[in-house]
Amino acid sequence: MNAALQSLIDRYQPNTPQEWENALREIVQELALLGLWRAKFFEHAAFYGGTALRIFHGLPRFSEDMDFSLLKPDADFDFAPYLEAVRAELSALGFTFEVDRKPKQVTTAVDSAFIKGSTRINLLEIGAPAGLSSRFPPTQRLKIKLEVDTDPPAGAHDEVRTLLIPIPFQVRLYELPSLFAGKLHATLCRNWKTRIKGRDFFDFIWYLGKHVPCQLAHLQKRMEQTGHWNPNTMLDEAALKERLTQRFNEVDFAQARDDVRPFVRDADALALWSREFFLGLVEQVKGV
Numbered sequence: 528m529n530a531a532l533q534s535l536i537d538r539y540q541p542n543t544p545q546e547w548e549n550a551l552r553e554i555v556q557e558l559a560l561l562g563l564w565r566a567k568f569f570e571h572a573a574f575y576g577g578t579a580l581r582i583f584h585g586l587p588r589f590s591e592d593m594d595f596s597l598l599k600p601d602a603d604f605d606f607a608p609y610l611e612a613v614r615a616e617l618s619a620l621g622f623t624f625e626v627d628r629k630p631k632q633v634t635t636a637v638d639s640a641f642i643k644g645s646t647r648i649n650l651l652e653i654g655a656p657a658g659l660s661s662r663f664p665p666t667q668r669l670k671i672k673l674e675v676d677t678d679p680p681a682g683a684h685d686e687v688r689t690l691l692i693p694i695p696f697q698v699r700l701y702e703l704p705s706l707f708a709g710k711l712h713a714t715l716c717r718n719w720k721t722r723i724k725g726r727d728f729f730d731f732i733w734y735l736g737k738h739v740p741c742q743l744a745h746l747q748k749r750m751e752q753t754g755h756w757n758p759n760t761m762l763d764e765a766a767l768k769e770r771l772t773q774r775f776n777e778v779d780f781a782q783a784r785d786d787v788r789p790f791v792r793d794a795d796a797l798a799l800w801s802r803e804f805f806l807g808l809v810e811q812v813k814g815v
Contacts, residue, residue, distance in 0.1 A: 532621070535693060538692075547660075553589060559642065560593075569687075570699075573701055574594070576594035576706075578592065578594070587791065626640065640673045647665060682745030708742040715755065725788075743815065764814040
């Protein structure tokens with residue numbers, strides 16, 4: 528196995544099929560970041576969302592997709608050259624993945640792409656035992672969605688952080704209070720339809736445990752952009768707590784636990800989840 532690839536997989540020590548699949552996904556995510564860095568993508572955009580929190584701040588759950596935001600609005604932004612850099616990075620380490628832009632059915636401010644490839648074939652590339660990888664159907668594909676917001680809401684603050692493996696490189700990402708604002712926007716405003724995103728609530732607990740305040744100005748701009756807040760009214764800490772209380776009273780936390788369980792190593796981390804538990808956390812939310 529390639530030495531650079533070995534250095535990536537050595538951190539995980541996976542045993543179960545789920546652990547191997549999670550490790551593969553995260554290795555691909557980090558290599559995608561490396562390819563984007565080589566292409567100077569982070570001169571124009573910042574990384575945010577659950578995967579940013581996982582890779583750079585040690586969030587104790589795995590994350591599926593990769594979210595980016597341009598540093599300033601650009602309706603003419605072209606994602607294609609950067610996707611080619613991601614494709615080249617994965618290929619250089621022996622992976623077999625397609626990296627394709629998703630055609631837009633309607634005009635939106637989000638540019639999307641997918642990294643897709645055979646789970647079984649690419650697990651073998653990172654050294655998964657043949658007997659284990661054969662438990663994945665030949666048709667099963669690992670899929671990672673990449674999204675770029677080309678009309679970013681104002682108020683976010685960013686920073687540059689360094690990863691050392693497989694080589695030293697740097698990624699621009701949102702600072703923690705701005706990341707928390709993005710997570711609270713998802714918690715308050717996401718349209719669940721039939722699938723509650725328990726990951727939102729898991730991350731909410733993580734932020735509170737780290738005493739991270741919410742960047743209120745950025746959260747307000749996000750909520751205004753999606754029609755969830757009146758621009759003529761200032762979002763303050765009291766209003767945020769009121770909205771969180773309303774939201775937590777609507778949630779089926781049994782479904783929320785089921786959603787996040789495959790991404791968490793210690794299922795006991797979900798044992799206390801209930802409406803009463805989350806309502807009791809609301810007072811710990813702070814704004815800046």
